[in-house]
Amino acid sequence: xxxxxxxxxxxxxxxxxxxxxxxxxxxxxxxxxxxxxxxxxxxxxxxxxxxxxxxxxxxxxxxxxxxxxxxxxxxxxxxxxxxxxxxxxxxxxxxxxxxxxxxxxxxxxxxxxxxxxxxxxxxxxxxxxxxxxxxxx
Amino acid sequence: xxxxxxxxxxxxxxxxxxxxxxxxxxxxxxxxxxxxxxxxxxxxxxxxxxxxxxxxxxxxxxxxxxxxxxxxxxxxxxxxxxxxxxxxxxxxxxxxxxxxxxxxxxxxxxxxxxxxxxxxxxxxxxxxxxxxxxxxx
DNA sequence: CTAAACTCTATCGGTTTAATAGAATTTGTA
DNA sequence: TACAAATTCTATTAAACCGATAGAGTTTAG
Numbered sequence: 001x002x003x004x005x006x007x008x009x010x011x012x013x014x015x016x017x018x019x020x021x022x023x024x025x026x027x028x029x030x031x032x033x034x035x036x037x038x039x040x041x042x043x044x045x046x047x048x049x050x051x052x053x054x055x056x057x058x059x060x061x062x063x064x065x066x067x068x069x070x071x072x073x074x075x076x077x078x079x080x081x082x083x084x085x086x087x088x089x090x091x092x093x094x095x096x097x098x099x100x101x102x103x104x105x106x107x108x109x110x111x112x113x114x115x116x117x118x119x120x121x122x123x124x125x126x127x128x129x130x131x132x133x134x135x136x137x
Numbered sequence: 138x139x140x141x142x143x144x145x146x147x148x149x150x151x152x153x154x155x156x157x158x159x160x161x162x163x164x165x166x167x168x169x170x171x172x173x174x175x176x177x178x179x180x181x182x183x184x185x186x187x188x189x190x191x192x193x194x195x196x197x198x199x200x201x202x203x204x205x206x207x208x209x210x211x212x213x214x215x216x217x218x219x220x221x222x223x224x225x226x227x228x229x230x231x232x233x234x235x236x237x238x239x240x241x242x243x244x245x246x247x248x249x250x251x252x253x254x255x256x257x258x259x260x261x262x263x264x265x266x267x268x269x270x271x272x273x274x
Numbered sequence: 275c276t277a278a279a280c281t282c283t284a285t286c287g288g289t290t291t292a293a294t295a296g297a298a299t300t301t302g303t304a
Numbered sequence: 305t306a307c308a309a310a311t312t313c314t315a316t317t318a319a320a321c322c323g324a325t326a327g328a329g330t331t332t333a334g
Contacts, residue, residue, distance in 0.1 A: 001221075001222060001224075001225055001226065001227075002225045002226055003322075003323090004322080004323060004324095005322085005323080007226060007248065010248055011247065011248070014247050026278090026279070026280095027279080027280075028279090035239045035240070036239070037323085037324065037325085039324070039325055039326075040323070040324055040325080042280080042281080042282095043282095043324095045280090046280085046281070046282085056279095056280065056281090057279090057280085057332085058279065058280050058281080058330075058331045058332060059278075059279055059280075059330090059331045059332025059333065060276095060277065060278045060279055060331085060332055060333045060334075061278080061279075061332080061333065061334095062278080062279045062280060062331080062332070062333095063279075063280085064280090075251065075255070079225075084138075085138060087138075088138055088139045088216075089138065089139055089144060090138075102172045102173070103172070110148065110151050110271055110272075111144065111147055111148070111151075111271065113271075114212065114266045114270065114271050115266075117262065117265075117266065118212070118259070118262050118263060118266065121258060121259070121262040122255070122258070122259045122262065125254065125255050125258040125259065126255060128254075129251045129252075129254065129255065133251065134247055134248065134250075134251050135247075140290095140291075140292090141291080141292060141293095142291085142292080163309090163310070163311095164310080164311075165310095174292085174293065174294085176293070176294055176295075177292065177293055177294080179311080179312080179313095180293095180313095182311090183311085183312070183313085193310095193311065193312090194301085194310085194311085195299080195300045195301060195310065195311045195312080196299090196300045196301025196302065196309075196310055196311075197300085197301055197302045197303075197307095197308065197309045197310055198301080198302065198303095198309080198310075199300080199301070199302095199309080199310045199311060200310075200311085201311090
Protein backbone atom coordinates (compact mmCIF):
# COMPACT_ATOMS: atom_id res chain seq x y z
CA UNK A 1 0.00 0.00 0.00
CA UNK A 2 1.00 3.58 -0.60
CA UNK A 3 1.49 5.83 2.41
CA UNK A 4 -0.50 9.05 2.57
CA UNK A 5 2.73 10.86 1.84
CA UNK A 6 3.20 9.01 -1.43
CA UNK A 7 -0.43 9.49 -2.37
CA UNK A 8 -0.29 13.20 -1.61
CA UNK A 9 2.99 13.48 -3.50
CA UNK A 10 1.37 12.00 -6.59
CA UNK A 11 -1.57 14.33 -6.32
CA UNK A 12 0.69 17.31 -5.84
CA UNK A 13 2.76 16.36 -8.89
CA UNK A 14 -0.43 15.89 -10.83
CA UNK A 15 -1.52 19.35 -9.81
CA UNK A 16 1.80 20.86 -10.88
CA UNK A 17 1.67 18.99 -14.18
CA UNK A 18 -1.67 20.55 -14.97
CA UNK A 19 -0.46 24.13 -14.58
CA UNK A 20 0.75 26.30 -17.40
CA UNK A 21 4.41 26.11 -18.33
CA UNK A 22 6.45 28.49 -16.14
CA UNK A 23 3.71 28.86 -13.57
CA UNK A 24 4.90 28.72 -9.98
CA UNK A 25 2.49 27.22 -7.49
CA UNK A 26 2.36 28.23 -3.86
CA UNK A 27 2.05 25.44 -1.32
CA UNK A 28 -1.33 26.71 -0.19
CA UNK A 29 -2.53 26.64 -3.78
CA UNK A 30 -1.54 23.01 -4.21
CA UNK A 31 -2.94 22.11 -0.80
CA UNK A 32 -6.32 23.58 -1.67
CA UNK A 33 -6.32 22.28 -5.21
CA UNK A 34 -5.45 18.72 -4.29
CA UNK A 35 -7.05 18.59 -0.86
CA UNK A 36 -3.91 18.00 1.18
CA UNK A 37 -3.16 19.35 4.70
CA UNK A 38 -0.87 22.30 4.08
CA UNK A 39 1.75 21.71 6.76
CA UNK A 40 2.01 18.08 5.78
CA UNK A 41 2.35 19.05 2.16
CA UNK A 42 5.26 21.32 3.00
CA UNK A 43 7.30 18.33 4.10
CA UNK A 44 6.30 16.34 1.07
CA UNK A 45 7.31 19.10 -1.32
CA UNK A 46 10.69 19.34 0.36
CA UNK A 47 11.12 15.59 -0.14
CA UNK A 48 10.16 15.96 -3.78
CA UNK A 49 12.68 18.74 -4.09
CA UNK A 50 15.44 16.62 -2.56
CA UNK A 51 14.43 13.92 -5.03
CA UNK A 52 14.86 16.39 -7.89
CA UNK A 53 11.31 16.13 -9.10
CA UNK A 54 10.47 19.73 -8.33
CA UNK A 55 12.35 22.87 -7.54
CA UNK A 56 11.31 25.98 -5.67
CA UNK A 57 11.66 29.68 -5.54
CA UNK A 58 11.88 31.18 -2.07
CA UNK A 59 10.56 34.40 -0.70
CA UNK A 60 7.57 36.43 -1.71
CA UNK A 61 5.94 35.19 -4.92
CA UNK A 62 7.88 31.97 -4.51
CA UNK A 63 6.52 28.46 -4.86
CA UNK A 64 7.09 25.12 -6.51
CA UNK A 65 7.37 23.89 -10.07
CA UNK A 66 8.25 20.70 -11.91
CA UNK A 67 11.81 20.26 -13.07
CA UNK A 68 11.35 16.78 -14.46
CA UNK A 69 9.15 16.01 -17.43
CA UNK A 70 5.78 14.58 -16.49
CA UNK A 71 6.50 11.79 -18.93
CA UNK A 72 9.54 10.82 -16.93
CA UNK A 73 8.13 10.81 -13.41
CA UNK A 74 6.94 7.28 -12.70
CA UNK A 75 4.89 5.74 -9.95
CA UNK A 76 7.85 3.49 -9.21
CA UNK A 77 10.08 6.44 -8.37
CA UNK A 78 7.57 8.15 -6.13
CA UNK A 79 6.76 4.93 -4.33
CA UNK A 80 10.45 4.32 -3.72
CA UNK A 81 11.10 7.84 -2.52
CA UNK A 82 8.36 7.80 0.10
CA UNK A 83 7.77 4.18 0.95
CA UNK A 84 11.04 2.48 0.15
CA UNK A 85 11.39 -0.91 -1.44
CA UNK A 86 9.03 -2.10 -4.14
CA UNK A 87 9.96 -5.74 -3.53
CA UNK A 88 8.01 -7.69 -0.93
CA UNK A 89 11.09 -8.45 1.17
CA UNK A 90 14.40 -6.61 1.50
CA UNK A 91 16.30 -9.66 0.25
CA UNK A 92 14.46 -9.36 -3.07
CA UNK A 93 14.97 -5.63 -3.45
CA UNK A 94 17.20 -3.87 -5.94
CA UNK A 95 17.48 -0.51 -4.22
CA UNK A 96 16.93 -1.48 -0.61
CA UNK A 97 18.63 -4.85 -0.44
CA UNK A 98 19.27 -6.39 2.96
CA UNK A 99 19.92 -10.04 3.70
CA UNK A 100 17.27 -11.91 5.65
CA UNK A 101 18.25 -12.25 9.27
CA UNK A 102 16.25 -15.44 9.65
CA UNK A 103 17.51 -17.36 6.66
CA UNK A 104 20.02 -19.91 7.79
CA UNK A 105 22.41 -19.87 4.88
CA UNK A 106 22.91 -16.73 2.85
CA UNK A 107 21.14 -16.81 -0.53
CA UNK A 108 19.35 -19.90 0.67
CA UNK A 109 16.17 -17.95 1.26
CA UNK A 110 13.32 -20.04 0.00
CA UNK A 111 11.24 -17.02 -0.87
CA UNK A 112 13.77 -14.80 -2.55
CA UNK A 113 13.58 -16.22 -6.03
CA UNK A 114 9.80 -16.07 -6.24
CA UNK A 115 9.69 -12.60 -4.78
CA UNK A 116 12.18 -11.35 -7.33
CA UNK A 117 9.85 -12.48 -10.09
CA UNK A 118 7.07 -10.48 -8.50
CA UNK A 119 9.30 -7.49 -8.07
CA UNK A 120 10.29 -7.48 -11.73
CA UNK A 121 6.71 -7.58 -12.93
CA UNK A 122 5.44 -5.03 -10.44
CA UNK A 123 8.31 -2.71 -11.15
CA UNK A 124 7.75 -2.89 -14.87
CA UNK A 125 4.08 -2.09 -14.38
CA UNK A 126 4.84 0.79 -12.05
CA UNK A 127 7.35 2.26 -14.45
CA UNK A 128 4.60 2.36 -17.03
CA UNK A 129 2.50 4.72 -14.94
CA UNK A 130 3.71 8.29 -15.33
CA UNK A 131 2.32 11.57 -14.12
CA UNK A 132 1.51 12.34 -17.75
CA UNK A 133 -0.46 9.12 -18.11
CA UNK A 134 -2.48 10.00 -15.03
CA UNK A 135 -3.19 13.55 -16.16
CA UNK A 136 -4.63 12.36 -19.43
CA UNK A 137 -7.24 10.22 -17.76
CA UNK B 138 6.36 -5.17 1.71
CA UNK B 139 5.39 -8.36 3.47
CA UNK B 140 4.99 -8.27 7.24
CA UNK B 141 7.02 -10.71 9.29
CA UNK B 142 3.81 -12.59 9.90
CA UNK B 143 3.25 -13.13 6.20
CA UNK B 144 6.86 -14.08 5.65
CA UNK B 145 6.82 -16.56 8.53
CA UNK B 146 3.52 -17.96 7.30
CA UNK B 147 5.02 -18.66 3.91
CA UNK B 148 8.04 -20.30 5.47
CA UNK B 149 5.86 -22.40 7.74
CA UNK B 150 3.71 -23.51 4.80
CA UNK B 151 6.84 -24.33 2.88
CA UNK B 152 8.05 -26.43 5.78
CA UNK B 153 4.75 -28.27 5.96
CA UNK B 154 4.75 -28.84 2.21
CA UNK B 155 8.12 -30.53 2.44
CA UNK B 156 7.02 -33.11 4.97
CA UNK B 157 5.82 -36.60 4.12
CA UNK B 158 2.15 -37.00 3.38
CA UNK B 159 0.21 -37.58 6.62
CA UNK B 160 3.02 -36.29 8.79
CA UNK B 161 1.89 -34.01 11.59
CA UNK B 162 4.32 -31.25 12.55
CA UNK B 163 4.55 -29.83 16.04
CA UNK B 164 4.86 -26.06 16.34
CA UNK B 165 8.28 -26.35 17.89
CA UNK B 166 9.40 -28.50 14.98
CA UNK B 167 8.29 -25.87 12.44
CA UNK B 168 9.76 -23.09 14.53
CA UNK B 169 13.15 -24.76 14.64
CA UNK B 170 13.01 -25.91 11.05
CA UNK B 171 12.07 -22.54 9.63
CA UNK B 172 13.75 -20.31 12.20
CA UNK B 173 10.64 -18.62 13.56
CA UNK B 174 9.99 -17.53 17.19
CA UNK B 175 7.78 -20.27 18.56
CA UNK B 176 5.18 -18.21 20.41
CA UNK B 177 4.81 -15.91 17.44
CA UNK B 178 4.44 -18.89 15.16
CA UNK B 179 1.59 -20.20 17.32
CA UNK B 180 -0.52 -17.19 16.41
CA UNK B 181 0.39 -17.42 12.78
CA UNK B 182 -0.60 -21.07 12.60
CA UNK B 183 -3.94 -20.24 14.18
CA UNK B 184 -4.48 -17.61 11.51
CA UNK B 185 -3.57 -20.12 8.82
CA UNK B 186 -6.03 -22.51 10.36
CA UNK B 187 -8.81 -19.92 10.36
CA UNK B 188 -7.93 -19.29 6.73
CA UNK B 189 -8.34 -23.01 5.99
CA UNK B 190 -4.83 -23.51 4.79
CA UNK B 191 -3.87 -25.90 7.57
CA UNK B 192 -5.65 -27.92 10.17
CA UNK B 193 -4.50 -29.20 13.54
CA UNK B 194 -4.73 -32.07 15.92
CA UNK B 195 -4.83 -31.14 19.57
CA UNK B 196 -3.37 -32.81 22.60
CA UNK B 197 -0.40 -35.08 22.93
CA UNK B 198 1.12 -36.02 19.57
CA UNK B 199 -0.88 -33.19 18.02
CA UNK B 200 0.36 -30.62 15.56
CA UNK B 201 -0.31 -29.01 12.21
CA UNK B 202 -0.70 -30.22 8.64
CA UNK B 203 -1.71 -28.81 5.26
CA UNK B 204 -5.31 -29.21 4.18
CA UNK B 205 -4.96 -27.30 0.95
CA UNK B 206 -2.86 -28.51 -1.95
CA UNK B 207 0.49 -26.80 -2.16
CA UNK B 208 -0.37 -26.08 -5.80
CA UNK B 209 -3.37 -24.09 -4.73
CA UNK B 210 -1.89 -21.92 -2.01
CA UNK B 211 -0.75 -18.70 -3.63
CA UNK B 212 1.32 -15.79 -2.49
CA UNK B 213 -1.66 -13.56 -3.18
CA UNK B 214 -3.82 -15.38 -0.65
CA UNK B 215 -1.22 -15.33 2.09
CA UNK B 216 -0.45 -11.70 1.49
CA UNK B 217 -4.13 -10.83 1.71
CA UNK B 218 -4.68 -12.87 4.85
CA UNK B 219 -1.90 -11.24 6.81
CA UNK B 220 -1.35 -7.86 5.22
CA UNK B 221 -4.66 -6.97 3.63
CA UNK B 222 -5.07 -5.26 0.31
CA UNK B 223 -2.79 -5.98 -2.62
CA UNK B 224 -3.74 -2.74 -4.37
CA UNK B 225 -1.75 0.39 -3.59
CA UNK B 226 -4.77 2.32 -2.33
CA UNK B 227 -8.06 1.12 -0.84
CA UNK B 228 -10.00 2.78 -3.67
CA UNK B 229 -8.26 0.46 -6.14
CA UNK B 230 -8.74 -2.70 -4.12
CA UNK B 231 -11.01 -5.60 -4.95
CA UNK B 232 -11.23 -7.19 -1.52
CA UNK B 233 -10.61 -4.18 0.70
CA UNK B 234 -12.32 -1.42 -1.20
CA UNK B 235 -12.90 1.91 0.52
CA UNK B 236 -13.51 5.25 -1.14
CA UNK B 237 -10.83 7.92 -0.79
CA UNK B 238 -11.74 10.47 1.83
CA UNK B 239 -9.72 13.17 0.15
CA UNK B 240 -11.04 12.86 -3.37
CA UNK B 241 -13.51 15.59 -4.02
CA UNK B 242 -15.98 13.81 -6.24
CA UNK B 243 -16.55 10.07 -5.89
CA UNK B 244 -14.86 8.03 -8.63
CA UNK B 245 -13.03 11.17 -9.65
CA UNK B 246 -9.86 9.98 -8.00
CA UNK B 247 -7.04 10.81 -10.35
CA UNK B 248 -4.99 7.84 -9.21
CA UNK B 249 -7.56 5.09 -9.10
CA UNK B 250 -7.45 4.05 -12.73
CA UNK B 251 -3.69 3.74 -12.89
CA UNK B 252 -3.53 1.91 -9.60
CA UNK B 253 -6.08 -0.61 -10.77
CA UNK B 254 -3.84 -1.45 -13.70
CA UNK B 255 -1.00 -2.09 -11.28
CA UNK B 256 -3.21 -4.15 -9.05
CA UNK B 257 -4.30 -6.40 -11.90
CA UNK B 258 -0.76 -7.10 -12.99
CA UNK B 259 0.61 -7.59 -9.49
CA UNK B 260 -2.25 -9.83 -8.54
CA UNK B 261 -1.79 -11.98 -11.60
CA UNK B 262 1.89 -12.35 -10.82
CA UNK B 263 1.23 -13.18 -7.17
CA UNK B 264 -1.31 -15.80 -8.10
CA UNK B 265 1.38 -17.47 -10.15
CA UNK B 266 3.59 -18.03 -7.11
CA UNK B 267 2.43 -21.11 -5.19
CA UNK B 268 3.92 -22.95 -2.27
CA UNK B 269 4.66 -25.79 -4.67
CA UNK B 270 6.54 -23.48 -7.01
CA UNK B 271 8.66 -22.25 -4.10
CA UNK B 272 9.43 -25.75 -2.82
CA UNK B 273 10.76 -26.84 -6.18
CA UNK B 274 13.37 -24.09 -6.26
C1' DC C 275 11.44 47.33 6.49
C1' DT C 276 7.83 44.27 5.87
C1' DA C 277 4.95 40.77 3.99
C1' DA C 278 4.84 36.42 2.03
C1' DA C 279 6.71 32.57 0.94
C1' DC C 280 9.83 28.40 1.57
C1' DT C 281 12.87 25.67 5.10
C1' DC C 282 13.95 23.20 9.10
C1' DT C 283 13.38 20.71 13.40
C1' DA C 284 10.71 19.10 16.98
C1' DT C 285 6.83 17.09 18.90
C1' DC C 286 2.45 14.74 19.52
C1' DG C 287 -1.05 11.14 19.80
C1' DG C 288 -2.52 7.15 17.81
C1' DT C 289 -1.91 2.82 15.60
C1' DT C 290 0.48 -1.10 14.26
C1' DT C 291 3.91 -4.55 14.71
C1' DA C 292 6.76 -8.17 16.54
C1' DA C 293 7.19 -10.68 20.23
C1' DT C 294 6.38 -12.66 24.87
C1' DA C 295 3.66 -14.54 28.82
C1' DG C 296 0.69 -17.38 30.94
C1' DA C 297 -3.54 -19.72 31.77
C1' DA C 298 -7.00 -22.89 29.71
C1' DT C 299 -8.18 -26.79 27.05
C1' DT C 300 -7.57 -31.12 24.64
C1' DT C 301 -5.78 -35.70 23.99
C1' DG C 302 -3.01 -40.07 24.26
C1' DT C 303 -1.29 -43.33 27.27
C1' DA C 304 0.71 -45.52 31.35
C1' DT D 305 -7.45 -41.45 36.64
C1' DA D 306 -3.41 -38.80 36.51
C1' DC D 307 0.02 -36.91 33.82
C1' DA D 308 2.51 -35.12 29.98
C1' DA D 309 2.45 -32.86 25.77
C1' DA D 310 0.38 -30.46 22.66
C1' DT D 311 -2.90 -26.69 20.77
C1' DT D 312 -5.82 -22.58 21.95
C1' DC D 313 -6.91 -18.17 23.75
C1' DT D 314 -6.31 -13.61 25.76
C1' DA D 315 -3.46 -10.05 27.44
C1' DT D 316 0.47 -7.37 27.56
C1' DT D 317 4.65 -5.13 26.22
C1' DA D 318 8.16 -2.25 23.88
C1' DA D 319 9.39 -0.20 19.93
C1' DA D 320 8.61 1.70 15.59
C1' DC D 321 5.96 4.13 12.38
C1' DC D 322 2.54 7.38 10.66
C1' DG D 323 -0.15 11.36 9.88
C1' DA D 324 -0.38 15.65 11.30
C1' DT D 325 0.68 20.01 13.67
C1' DA D 326 3.61 23.82 15.64
C1' DG D 327 6.72 27.27 15.52
C1' DA D 328 10.95 29.49 14.66
C1' DG D 329 14.23 30.62 10.94
C1' DT D 330 15.50 32.17 6.29
C1' DT D 331 14.85 34.24 1.85
C1' DT D 332 13.09 37.52 -1.42
C1' DA D 333 10.25 41.24 -3.76
C1' DG D 334 8.82 45.54 -3.43
